[in-house]
Amino acid sequence: MSPQEVKQQNLVAIYQALLQLMTQKPMAAISVTELCQAAKVSRSYFYRHYTTFDQIILAYQEQNMLHYLRQLPNQSQVSLADLMTHYFELTQTEVATTRLLIKNGKLDVLVQTFQTVFKLLIKQNRVSNPRGMHIFEEPYYYEFFSGAVVNVAVNWVQRDMPEPPKYLGQQIDHLAKYH
Incomplete structure (x- = not known):
């Protein structure tokens, strides 16, 4: 197995273990040792790659969202309506996880994940914007959106x-036109 495959396997293991533990108790009550034992990874692995549990969630969620979005039509740009439809389809697919993260007060991680992926798609010029790209340069636009x-x-x-x-x-696309 390549180092990248091992890294991916460990991320999946630690993320799934964290979710499993979060179904049993609040995230604040989970110890690093307990998480590493459940994921079958070493504590040194955890401390080499992460400083918080939020970083695990963020890393996995970003990777999962990017993987899902790679399934978008292979055209140069995607409409905002289509992109948002795919986001809500992914949310629907991952509803149990989304509910668990909300229950554990991880709304900020969901926002940060969305923002990171959206910025990447804009940077790659994958999102069509009939009003022009200047809106993406406005201060606080990414945070707002x-x-x-x-x-x-x-x-x-x-x-x-x-x-x-x-x-x-379609609603998000419609509302975004009023910015």
């Missing part, structure tokens, strides 16, 4: 996802 989208997703999940992801994707 990321917080808004994740808050919509959290509310949607807490209401048991009554609308389909495509509807929410």
Whole structure:
């Protein structure tokens, strides 16, 4: 196994172990030793790669979202509505995890994950914006947009996802046009 495959395997193991432990008790009550034992990784592995449990969640969530988005149509740009539809589909697929993270007060990690991936897609010029790219240069735009989208997703999940992801994707696209 390559070093990259080992790293990926360890990330998945420690992330899944953290989620499992979070179903049993609050994240604040989980020790590094307990997490490492559950994940079957060494404490030195943990301290070499992470300083907080949030970093584990962020690393896995970013990787998972990027993997999912690689399945987007292989065109140079994707509309905001399509991109947001895919985000809500992923949220729907990962609803149990999303609920667990919300329950443990990890809304900030969800926002940070979204913001990081969205910035990367903008940097790669993957998101079409009919109003031009200048909006992405506005101060606090990423923070505003990321917080808004994740808050919509959290509310949607807490209401048991009554609308389909495509509807929410279209709504975000519609609302984004008023910025």
